[in-house]
Amino acid sequence: MSEKPTIKDVAKAAGVSEATVSRALSHSPRVKRATREKVQTVADQLDYRPNSLARGIRVKQTHTLGMIIPDILNDYFTQLTREIEDAAGRSGYDVLIMNTDESLAKEAHALNLMLEKQVDGVIIASAGGQTDYAKILGPTPAIFVDRMPPANIKTPYDRVIVDNVKATCHIVSQLLAQGATRVGIINSAVSFTATERLAGYQQALHDGGIALDSAIEVAARTDNSNVQQMTRQLLINQKCDGLFVGDNTIMEEVLRKLTELDLPNLQLGGFDDQLWFDFLPRPIVTARQPIKQLGQTVVDRLLAHLADPQLAPQEFRLDAQIITRQ
Amino acid sequence: MSEKPTIKDVAKAAGVSEATVSRALSHSPRVKRATREKVQTVADQLDYRPNSLARGIRVKQTHTLGMIIPDILNDYFTQLTREIEDAAGRSGYDVLIMNTDESLAKEAHALNLMLEKQVDGVIIASAGGQTDYAKILGPTPAIFVDRMPPANIKTPYDRVIVDNVKATCHIVSQLLAQGATRVGIINSAVSFTATERLAGYQQALHDGGIALDSAIEVAARTDNSNVQQMTRQLLINQKCDGLFVGDNTIMEEVLRKLTELDLPNLQLGGFDDQLWFDFLPRPIVTARQPIKQLGQTVVDRLLAHLADPQLAPQEFRLDAQIITRQ
DNA sequence: TAAAATTTGTAAACCGTTTTAAAAAAATGT
DNA sequence: ACATTTTTTTAAAACGGTTTACAAATTTTA
Numbered sequence: 001m002s003e004k005p006t007i008k009d010v011a012k013a014a015g016v017s018e019a020t021v022s023r024a025l026s027h028s029p030r031v032k033r034a035t036r037e038k039v040q041t042v043a044d045q046l047d048y049r050p051n052s053l054a055r056g057i058r059v060k061q062t063h064t065l066g067m068i069i070p071d072i073l074n075d076y077f078t079q080l081t082r083e084i085e086d087a088a089g090r091s092g093y094d095v096l097i098m099n100t101d102e103s104l105a106k107e108a109h110a111l112n113l114m115l116e117k118q119v120d121g122v123i124i125a126s127a128g129g130q131t132d133y134a135k136i137l138g139p140t141p142a143i144f145v146d147r148m149p150p151a152n153i154k155t156p157y158d159r160v161i162v163d164n165v166k167a168t169c170h171i172v173s174q175l176l177a178q179g180a181t182r183v184g185i186i187n188s189a190v191s192f193t194a195t196e197r198l199a200g201y202q203q204a205l206h207d208g209g210i211a212l213d214s215a216i217e218v219a220a221r222t223d224n225s226n227v228q229q230m231t232r233q234l235l236i237n238q239k240c241d242g243l244f245v246g247d248n249t250i251m252e253e254v255l256r257k258l259t260e261l262d263l264p265n266l267q268l269g270g271f272d273d274q275l276w277f278d279f280l281p282r283p284i285v286t287a288r289q290p291i292k293q294l295g296q297t298v299v300d301r302l303l304a305h306l307a308d309p310q311l312a313p314q315e316f317r318l319d320a321q322i323i324t325r326q
Numbered sequence: 327m328s329e330k331p332t333i334k335d336v337a338k339a340a341g342v343s344e345a346t347v348s349r350a351l352s353h354s355p356r357v358k359r360a361t362r363e364k365v366q367t368v369a370d371q372l373d374y375r376p377n378s379l380a381r382g383i384r385v386k387q388t389h390t391l392g393m394i395i396p397d398i399l400n401d402y403f404t405q406l407t408r409e410i411e412d413a414a415g416r417s418g419y420d421v422l423i424m425n426t427d428e429s430l431a432k433e434a435h436a437l438n439l440m441l442e443k444q445v446d447g448v449i450i451a452s453a454g455g456q457t458d459y460a461k462i463l464g465p466t467p468a469i470f471v472d473r474m475p476p477a478n479i480k481t482p483y484d485r486v487i488v489d490n491v492k493a494t495c496h497i498v499s500q501l502l503a504q505g506a507t508r509v510g511i512i513n514s515a516v517s518f519t520a521t522e523r524l525a526g527y528q529q530a531l532h533d534g535g536i537a538l539d540s541a542i543e544v545a546a547r548t549d550n551s552n553v554q555q556m557t558r559q560l561l562i563n564q565k566c567d568g569l570f571v572g573d574n575t576i577m578e579e580v581l582r583k584l585t586e587l588d589l590p591n592l593q594l595g596g597f598d599d600q601l602w603f604d605f606l607p608r609p610i611v612t613a614r615q616p617i618k619q620l621g622q623t624v625v626d627r628l629l630a631h632l633a634d635p636q637l638a639p640q641e642f643r644l645d646a647q648i649i650t651r652q
Numbered sequence: 653t654a655a656a657a658t659t660t661g662t663a664a665a666c667c668g669t670t671t672t673a674a675a676a677a678a679a680t681g682t
Numbered sequence: 683a684c685a686t687t688t689t690t691t692t693a694a695a696a697c698g699g700t701t702t703a704c705a706a707a708t709t710t711t712a
Contacts, residue, residue, distance in 0.1 A: 004464060006698055017662055022700055032660065047464055052442035053379040053388075054699035057667045062379075072408050078398050085425060094439055097423045099411060113420055116378035117443075138373055139328055255605045276600075279581045281607040332668055343692050348670060358690060380668035383697050 005046045014042040025050065056118055064094045065302065066114035066122040068107060070147060072099035074248050076272045076289070077125065080146070083295030084123060091303055093120070104129040111136055121302045124149075128190050133157070141305040145298050148192040158301045159315040160294055164193050164271075167287040167320035168200025169207070171269040172244050174285050174324055176208045180242025180267040184216040184234035186227060186254065187246035197246050197271060216240060227253035235263060245270035255280070273323055283325035290318050331372045340368040351376065382444055390420045391628065392440035392448040394433060396473060398425035400574050402598050402615070403451065406471070409621025410449060417629055419446070430455040437462055447628045450475075454516050459483070467631040471624050474518040484627045485641045486620055490519050490597075493613040493646035494526025495533070497595040498570050500611050500650055502534045506568025506593040510542040510560035512553060512580065513572035523572050523597060542566060553579035561589060571596035581606070599649055609651035616644050 011018045016035065023031045024039035042048075056062045065088055069077040085095045096119060098110035107127045114122055115137070122140060124133070126147040133142065133155055143158045175183055185201050188194045205212055216238050231254050234240045243266060245251045251270045258266070269285035277284050297316055305311050337344045342361065349357045350365035368374075382388045391414055395403040411421045422445060424436035433453045440448055447467040450459070452475050459468065459475055460482060469484045501509055511527050514520045531538055542564050557580050560566045569592060571577045577596045584592075595611035603610050623642055631637050 007700095008698080018699080019663085019701080020661065023661095026700085030660070035660085047461065049438065049441050051383065051444060051698055052439075053382045053444055054667090054697075056379045057377065057383065057669085057698090058700045060667075072404050073401075075399075075401075078404055082398055082425060082427075094424075098420075099408060101408075112375065113378075115375050118377060118379055135373065138330060252601055255602070259605060274602075275578055276581070276602050279585060279606055333670095334668080344668090345670080345693080346691060349691090352670085356690070361690080377668050380697090381670070383699085384668085384670045386697080 004051075005048045007048070007050065010039065010043050010046060010048050013046060014039045060118075061120050062118050063092060064096055064117070064119050065299075066096045066098070066110075066117075066119040068098055068100060068110050068114075068122065068124045068126075070100050070102045070107075070125055070127045071249070072097075072101075075274060076146075076248055076291075079291050080125075080295055083292045084298055087296045087299035091299065093299075093303070095123075100127050102127050104131065107131070108136075115140060121306055123298055123302060126192070128192070139309075141302060141309065143298055143302045143305070145294065146193065150192070156313050158305070158313050160298050160301065161193075161315070161317060162287075162289050162294070162320045163317045164196035164320075165200040165203065167322065168197040168244065168271065169204040170200075170322045171271075171285050171287055172201050172204035172242075173207060174322065175242040175244065175267040175269050176204070176210070178267045178285075178324075179265075180240075182213075182216070182238070182240045183210075183242035183244060183267075184238060184240035185244045185246070186230050186234070186250055188250060193271075194246055197244075201244055228257040231257040232261070235261060235266065241265060242267040243269070248272045248274070258282070278325070285325070286323045287320040288323050289320050293318055330377075331374045333374070333376065336365065336369050336372060336374050339372065340365050386444075387446050388444050389418060390422055390443070390445050391625075392422045392424070392436075392443075392445040394424055394426060394436050394440075394448065394450045394452075396426050396428045396433075396451055396453045397575070398423075398427075401600060402472075402574055402617075405617050406451075406621055409618050410624055413622045413625035417625065419625075419629070421449075426453050428453050430457065433457070434462075441466060447632055449624055449628060452518070454518070465635075467628060467635065469624055469628045469631070471620060472519065476518070482639050484631070484639050486624050486627065487519075487641070487643060488613075488615050488620070488646045489643045490522035490646075491526040491529065493648065494523040494570065494597065495530040496526075496648045497597075497611050497613055498527050498530035498568075499533060500648065501568040501570065501593040501595050502530070502536075504593045504611075504650075505591075506566075508539075508542070508564070508566045509536075509568035509570060509593075510564060510566035511570045511572070512556050512560070512576055514576060519597075520572055523570075527570055554583040557583040558587070561587060561592065567591060568593040569595070574598045574600070584608070604651070611651070612649045613646040614649050615646050619644055 007018050007021050011021045014021065016039065020031060020035065021039050024036040025043060052062065067081060067084060069081060071077055081097055088095050096114060096117065098113070100107040100110055104127055111122070122137070122142045124142060124144050126144060126149050128147070128150070130150060130153065132153060133149055143160065145160045148159055148161065149155050172183055183205070185198065187198055202212060216234055227250055234243060243254070245254050268282060271287050273286040273288035277286060333344050333347050337347045340347065342365065346357060346361060347365050350362040351369060378388070393407060393410060395407060397403055407423055414421050422440060422443065424439065426433040426436055430453055448463070450468055450470050452470060452473040454473070454476070456476060456479065458479060469486065471486045474485055474487065475481050498509055509531070511524065513524055528538060542560055553576055560569060571580050594608060597613050599612040599614035603612060
């Protein structure tokens with residue numbers, strides 16, 4: 001009871017050698033049926049569970065993938081995580097999840113931990129920064145999803161991502177179609193996706209024949225109070241009648257501010273869809289990402305790289321679905 | 327490049343023995359400063375990272391805790407996970423997270439995986455069912471949080487949980503105080519917390535001098551359409567002017583149904599607080615759990631059990647905070 | 653029935669690290 | 683300078699599995 005049984009204990013109890021137990025439990029064909037059954041029952045009875053550390057060190061693979069997400073409180077990433085877990089599970093792989101809270105230090109820690117635990121491959125939604133992933137990862141395969149590494153750093157990895165430019169362009173165009181004449185944007189300053197979404201915003205204004213107004217275009221997020229202040233700035237001072245919000249977490253602060261301001265005619269749009277947007281008193285135009293497909297693609301490609309390390313890196317762009325409410 | 331460096335490579339490159347490298351990198355005092363520095367630079371230069379599987383098998387601990395949650399899409403559990411990760415990190419422990427999607431099969435798989443990976447202890451929010459945790463876990467310490475194992479199964483483990491009875495009683499009493507005269511309940515049928523919340527509901531009615539009406543009291547959840555149907559049943563057919571909702575996920579379905587029904591005078595309350603409840607057109611009375619404190623307690627106790635396996639199991643009841651809006 | 657082919661079991665090597673015990677080197681005391 | 687103590691380093695033995703090479707047992711073939 002106080003010590004975990006090892007393969008040795010099972011072998012002794014079953015009256016066979018350790019190697020036989022190993023073969024029996026891994027369903028090797030080179031063992032008599034009667035023997036296998038005997039070993040199996042003894043193992044069950046002892047509650048024997050092979051030590052995967054010992055196995056991993058010998059066979060040099062763990063059938064485990066690492067997944068690094070920047071914000072476990074963000075619904076988008078939890079949904080993505082779930083889909084990736086599912087897809088990996090279907091292929092017999094388990095997933096180690098670590099959250100970095102958008103911190104580079106935590107990301108480095110998570111990456112190190114996973115490599116030390118000898119994951120077979122890692123899935124990264126980057127926290128940004130100038131990390132040299134190739135140097136850290138060494139020969140371990142990896143793939144990026146949603147949050148890419150900075151563009152100035154060369155990476156030999158696959159990238160799976162939604163077409164942010166196109167989707168944002170659609171959303172903003174929709175706001176205009178719904179009657180907005182002056183659309184502002186609140187965007188997160190740093191991330192890879194933010195840059196693309198800004199481009200989509202600009203594209204939509206251009207397509208709509210609307211001159212860019214630098215006063216309403218640039219908006220960097222630093223903290224929550226900042227967002228509320230910017231909301232006021234854009235909607236009251238700048239008199240915007242349309243607003244595009246760059247992501248989930250910013251949207252929450254915007255909505256909070258909107259409960260104070262009385263602006264029934266504002267046309268609101270944002271990236272990432274949430275279930276509860278349906279319950280709000282005001283319709284929001286959103287981009288719903290094909291999360292299941294993203295997850296499946298990520299896992300398929302990573303496993304393909306495990307099977308063939310020579311596989312050339314590639315970028316996958318999927319289309320988001322635009323949700324208009326009323 | 328194509329092979330990961332081992333301690334042997336470092337030893338050879340530094341011109342010392344493997345044992346010395348091991349000591350140097352683990353900051354053992356039994357190594358000369360000059361030697362340590364030399365080893366360190368060689369290790370850095372080779373991008374050497376110790377194989378934690380190999381270490382784990384030798385030292386018989388991994389400094390890793392496993393955490394099993396029943397629903398990664400449920401905000402409550404992601405918040406709890408984050409707090410537990412933080413608390414564990416402060417004590418030098420890492421956390422392996424696995425999601426069971428409320429499935430007993432996945433829970434069993436997750437538990438097995440963690441034990442095979444030799445986690446030092448496991449934190450469980452149970453998916454219910456009649457699992458004999460003590461048998462599965464063997465000598466590995468564990469602790470339960472929020473979702474307890476079924477009451478008829480004896481477990482030698484700590485339990486950390488909010489006082490569901492008291493909190494629910496408060497919420498329902500508040501609904502009554504706000505003018506409700508006939509309060510219904512929609513509860514999840516199976517879980518441990520559901521039973522307690524039902525008791526709290528009954529208590530509040532009793533305290534308010536209101537007779538129990540079996541027609542509105544019992545409500546089991548099976549699937550989503552079921553919830554919407556029950557909402558209609560209680561609010562229209564049974565003419566309830568107050569409603570208590572047993573958890574997060576049920577609340578979403580109730581709110582969806584409420585967008586169809588025109589019931590401005592309904593007094594609504596539910597367990598678990600969400601940020602976005604603030605943005606809804608209707609105020610909701612909720613119980614906000616002391617998640618940070620729950621997480622810290624869980625980790626503290628689990629680590630205490632690691633240090634002293636003899637420590638007697640204990641139950642910790644924390645109070646939830648009742649949030650009334652307007 | 654002997655020889656060959658096949659199946660099954662055994663012992664030993666191996667994976668990468670830590671640790672124990674012993675040896676080597678350096679420091680101290682006389 | 684030599685004996686003794688102290689500090690560093692090393693070689694070898696774990697840790698718990700898997701796998702390989704090989705021997706033994708069994709079955710098939712001649």
